[in-house]
Amino acid sequence: MPQQTRRVLSWTGVLLPLYILSGAQAQNLSTSVSHAQFVTRCGSFASKASIPGTTIYFSQYVAAGTNLSLAENEPSCGITHWTVPVDICRLGMAVPSSNTSEISVEAWLPFNYTGRFLATTNRGLGGCKSILYNELDYATSLGFASVGMNTGYNSSTAAPMLNNENAIADYAYRSAHLGTVAGKEVTKVFYGAPSRKSYYLGCSSGGRQGFKEAQDFPEDFDGILAGSPALALTRVVSWGAYLSQAVGSPDSDTFITDDKWALIQEEVLRQCDKIDGAADGILENPDMCQFVPEVLLCDGARTTRCLTPKQAEAVRNIFSPVYGVDGKLLYPRMQPGINTKRVVPFYFNGLPSDLSEDWFRHVVYNDTTWDGRTFTLNDAAVALAQNPFNVETWNGNLSAFAARNGKLLSYHGLQDYVISPEISQLYYSHVSRTMNLTPSKLDNFYRLFMISGMDHCRDGDGAWAIGQDESSKARRRPNENALMALVRWVEEGVAPEVLRGTKLGQDGVTPEFWRAHCKWPKKNRYVGPGAPTNEGSWVCV
Ligand SMILES: *[C@@H]1O[C@H](CO)[C@@H](O)[C@H](O)[C@H]1NC(C)=O
Ligand SMILES: *[C@@H]1O[C@H](CO)[C@@H](O)[C@H](O)[C@H]1NC(C)=O
Ligand SMILES: *[C@@H]1O[C@H](CO)[C@@H](O)[C@H](O)[C@H]1NC(C)=O
Ligand SMILES: *[C@@H]1O[C@H](CO)[C@@H](O)[C@H](O)[C@H]1NC(C)=O
Ligand SMILES: *[C@@H]1O[C@H](CO)[C@@H](O)[C@H](O)[C@H]1NC(C)=O
Ligand SMILES: *[C@@H]1O[C@H](CO)[C@@H](O)[C@H](O)[C@H]1NC(C)=O
Ligand SMILES: *[C@@H]1O[C@H](CO)[C@@H](O)[C@H](O)[C@H]1NC(C)=O
Numbered sequence: 433m434p435q436q437t438r439r440v441l442s443w444t445g446v447l448l449p450l451y452i453l454s455g456a457q458a459q460n461l462s463t464s465v466s467h468a469q470f471v472t473r474c475g476s477f478a479s480k481a482s483i484p485g486t487t488i489y490f491s492q493y494v495a496a497g498t499n500l501s502l503a504e505n506e507p508s509c510g511i512t513h514w515t516v517p518v519d520i521c522r523l524g525m526a527v528p529s530s531n532t533s534e535i536s537v538e539a540w541l542p543f544n545y546t547g548r549f550l551a552t553t554n555r556g557l558g559g560c561k562s563i564l565y566n567e568l569d570y571a572t573s574l575g576f577a578s579v580g581m582n583t584g585y586n587s588s589t590a591a592p593m594l595n596n597e598n599a600i601a602d603y604a605y606r607s608a609h610l611g612t613v614a615g616k617e618v619t620k621v622f623y624g625a626p627s628r629k630s631y632y633l634g635c636s637s638g639g640r641q642g643f644k645e646a647q648d649f650p651e652d653f654d655g656i657l658a659g660s661p662a663l664a665l666t667r668v669v670s671w672g673a674y675l676s677q678a679v680g681s682p683d684s685d686t687f688i689t690d691d692k693w694a695l696i697q698e699e700v701l702r703q704c705d706k707i708d709g710a711a712d713g714i715l716e717n718p719d720m721c722q723f724v725p726e727v728l729l730c731d732g733a734r735t736t737r738c739l740t741p742k743q744a745e746a747v748r749n750i751f752s753p754v755y756g757v758d759g760k761l762l763y764p765r766m767q768p769g770i771n772t773k774r775v776v777p778f779y780f781n782g783l784p785s786d787l788s789e790d791w792f793r794h795v796v797y798n799d800t801t802w803d804g805r806t807f808t809l810n811d812a813a814v815a816l817a818q819n820p821f822n823v824e825t826w827n828g829n830l831s832a833f834a835a836r837n838g839k840l841l842s843y844h845g846l847q848d849y850v851i852s853p854e855i856s857q858l859y860y861s862h863v864s865r866t867m868n869l870t871p872s873k874l875d876n877f878y879r880l881f882m883i884s885g886m887d888h889c890r891d892g893d894g895a896w897a898i899g900q901d902e903s904s905k906a907r908r909r910p911n912e913n914a915l916m917a918l919v920r921w922v923e924e925g926v927a928p929e930v931l932r933g934t935k936l937g938q939d940g941v942t943p944e945f946w947r948a949h950c951k952w953p954k955k956n957r958y959v960g961p962g963a964p965t966n967e968g969s970w971v972c973v
Contacts, residue, residue, distance in 0.1 A: 467519070470543050473622070474521035481621055486537075486614045489524040506562065508588035514565040517573040517905075519543040521622065527614040529584055533598035535607045537581045537614055540568045541622050546575035548919070549619050549627035551612040551653075554583055555636045555889075557590040557603075557790050567633055570902040574915065577627060579615030583607050590794040597820075600795060604821035608641040609649045629922055633915060635659035635889040635900060636851065639842070643859075644825045646840050650833035655922040656840045657915055659900050660848055660889045663859050664763065665823045668851055669792070670812035671754060671763040672785035673804050678749045681805075682782040686746040688739075693772035693780070695737055696747060699728055700768045709958030712965070714885040714894045715769035716956040718846050719854065723751050723768045756816075757809045764854035767846060774887055775849035787850075795820065826859070828866030834877040841879055841918045843898060843931060843949075845886025856880055860952060871953060880952040881914075881931045895933030895947035895967075906941070907934060930972065935965075948972070 465473070470493075477491035494500055494516045504524075505511055516522075523539040552567040562582030571578035584602025585592035593599045612632075620626045632653045634642045642658030662668050680686045688696070704721035705711045715721060725747040730738035739747065756762035766775075779785055784804020793802045796815045816824075833840065844856040860880050864871065885894010890901060897903045899913030907913055910920040910928070917928040930948035937944050945965035950956050950972035962969045 467543060470519070470521070474541075477521065477523065477622060481618075483614070483617050483621060485527060486618065487526045488618070489526065490522075492522045494520050494522050502565070506586040506588065509562075511565060514569065516540075517569050520572055523618060525614065525618065527610050529602050529606045529610055530598050533584050533602060535581050535584050535602060535611050535614075536562065536586070537579055537611045538563045538568070539577070539579045539615055539618055540572045541577045541619065542572045542575055544575050545577055545623060547623075547628045548576045549616055549630040550576035550578045550633055551608070551615055551630070552578065552580050552633045553608045553611070553638045553641045554581070555638055557593075557637070557787060558583075558588045562586055564638070566902045570905060571633060571915075573902075573905055574908060576631065577615075577619040577623070579611060579618075581607050581611030581615075590790040591800075592794075594794045594800070595798050600820045600823075604823040605641070605644050605648060606821075608645055609652060612645070612649075612652050629654045629919075631915070631918065631922075632656040632658070633900075635661075637662050637665075639663075639889075640665060640825050642840075643842075646830055646833045646838065647825065647827040648822075650830075650836055650838060654836075654838060655918045656838070657842075657900070657918050658840065659843045660845060660851055660853075661825075661842065661856065661859075662851055663825050663855050665825065666791070666796075666815040666819060667763045667812070667824075668855075669785075669788045669790075670807075670809075670815055671852070672779060673788035673792070673807035673811070674754055674763075674809075675750060675766065675779045676783065676785040676788070676804060677807055678746050679780045680746075680782070685740065685742040687782060688743055688746065688780065690776060691737075692739060692743065693776055695728060696725065696739075697772045699723075699725070703727075704768060708956060709960075710964035710969075712958075714964075715767075715846060716884045716958075718767035718769040719857075721768040723747075725751075754809075757813050762809070762812055764852045764858060766849070766852055767854060770847050770849040771887065771893065778849060791815070826862070828859070828862040830863055830878060831867060834867075837877075839877055839918060839921045839927075841881075841914060841921070841928070843881045843883050843886075843900065843914065845888060845892060845896065846882050846884045847886055847892045847894070848888045850888040853882060856882075857952065875927065875951075879927065881928075881949050882952055882955075883931070883933060883949050884947065884956065885935070886933070895935040895945060895949070897934040897936050898931045898949070903936065903940065904934070912946075932967075 474493040478488045496518045498516045500514050521541040525537045526534045528534045550571040554562050563580040568578045568580050584607050585599050630653050632642050639658040639661030642656045645652050707720050708716035725744045728739045750766050753765045754762045789804045793800050844853040846853050886892045886896035899915045910916040912932040914931050921927045932948045935944040946967045954972040956970050957973045960969050
């Protein structure tokens with residue numbers, strides 16, 4: 433790569449001072465740094481930088497386009513290589529979370545730095561996707577100094593949490609916070625000045641951790657983009673056990689075969705697709721769909737492509753809220769309109785839900801033989817009462833975050849088959865009541881967007897690419913990229929009224945159509961003219 437001079441611009445266009453490290457003492461060398469200096473600084477950073485509480489194992493300059501080997505990544509994750517999008521300095525670090533535990537943190541510090549910091553955590557219960565390389569890739573390609581971290585352990589399951597309070601604490605809240613604090617410090621030392629704004633990006637368990645940060649560490653971020661959040665975590669895992677049991681094993685009379693799921697999906701669309709005004713296979717208002725599965729009962733005339741009463745009951749249970757032993761709502765219903773091809777392998781394949789067994793075995797009962805088929809609502813009550821380190825993440829008081837002028841942008845796919853999108857709506861109303869603020873007041877710091885046709889975090893039948901991950905690299909303008917919309921909200925005070933999504937074709941690149949997703953509690957309504965794929969045919973009401 434030819435010599436180039438890189439000027440690090442702050443948002444006002446003023447040059448930020450950059451420092452070259454000399455031992456623990458930083459010296460202000462110049463107001464711009466050449467590419468060669470960046471490479472040199474990176475190479476010596478691990479040996480020269482001294483950051484209290486953080487061990488830097490390595491620093492490595494990686495040029496754009498390098499096929500990086502991730503030999504040290506947990507093998508069961510299956511991610512062995514990653515092609516790095518821009519020139520970065522890559523750091524491997526560890527941060528202690530107690531005397532006997534630590535968080536692994538990886539930083540990708542781009543040469544083309546915008547002065548913004550971004551942290552991302554992980555998904556699921558295991559550390560499998562601990563360091564989310566796709567999210568580091570996405571954020572660095574947008575110029576953020578980015579850090580990713582594990583949950584204090586590396587694994588494809590929750591097994592390390594067995595009899596291990598430290599691993600549970602790291603999972604529940606500590607890794608996100610400690611990794612962020614360390615990541616900000618390293619960013620400051622590397623570039624010679626603190627980042628001017630800090631952001632969080634995460635989905636699913638990562639979405640939950642975004643809310644946890646807003647609730648408990650309001651000073652960590654200026655802007656949080658939290659998607660499909662696993663809020664009420666013990667309730668989600670209980671719900672999963674309940675769902676799998678509702679359908680049961682292949683030999684039970686409630687089990688539903690793939691062809692019958694296809695029939696059910698067809699019937700859901702027949703009954704509910706037009707509620708939003710357009711029969712386009714995508715439900716904008718699944719919460720208004722009161723599906724009647726009994727329409728599909730086998731009768732004299734119909735003996736195939738139909739449901740037995742037991743199967744119809746199972747379907748009704750799945751699409752109904754679940755009440756706990758105390759008679760109160762345990763978890764909202766699965767929303768009709770999900771893609772049954774995707775949900776079947778997850779909850780309805782005849783086996784107990786993996787996710788639920790994982791949590792009950794390794795956190796609730798410390799019994800690796802616990803069998804999801806024995807689940808009862810009493811188990812849900814035990815898990816909820818335990819709520820270790822407040823992993824529920826259900827504090828509705830965001831006033832400290834709001835007082836710091838923090839902005840929370842949340843989204844949830846209406847075809848989410850892992851976590852009911854209704855949980856995001858329930859949390860929203862919980863915040864509204866806790867803080868005694870109407871939606872128009874919440875708008876000042878917290879906005880929720882329901883994304884029609886989006887599965888869990890990404891993919892789906894609708895315009896699901898909204899800037900939540902690397903699928904949106906080609907569309908970076910704030911009007912079609914949720915992360916950049918958040919940046920504009922934080923830095924310019926211009927808040928998003930809609931999130932414009934793109935439906936990507938089979939190749940994952942070519943746009944097929946767009947739709948502007950409404951800010952909750954508004955809902956999309958088709959008014960025409962033109963095809964439902966024409967985004968101008970929809971209004972938020
Ligand atoms: C570093 O250089 C900049 C620009 O010349 C100057 O404004 C700043 O005060 C210097 N900082 C230190 C710590 O010397
Ligand atoms: C990166 O290298 C690995 C191992 O040689 C290879 O399997 C993979 O296809 C490469 N990736 C790209 C994008 O070239
Ligand atoms: C680590 O151990 C020391 C000595 O036993 C104790 O004082 C300290 O509180 C411990 N720190 C943590 C984070 O547990
Ligand atoms: C740096 O970022 C600018 C603006 O985003 C872009 O035009 C340029 O190509 C980038 N340069 C490199 C080396 O990535
Ligand atoms: C997790 O993996 C990293 C390498 O990616 C390693 O440095 C760290 O020690 C591992 N953590 C644990 C708790 O085994
Ligand atoms: C399981 O282990 C965790 C962590 O040590 C502990 O908090 C919990 O009480 C244990 N559960 C039971 C049922 O013993
Ligand atoms: C919310 O939290 C703040 C502190 O951050 C506290 O002052 C306030 O009383 C709390 N409000 C409610 C309704 O609990």
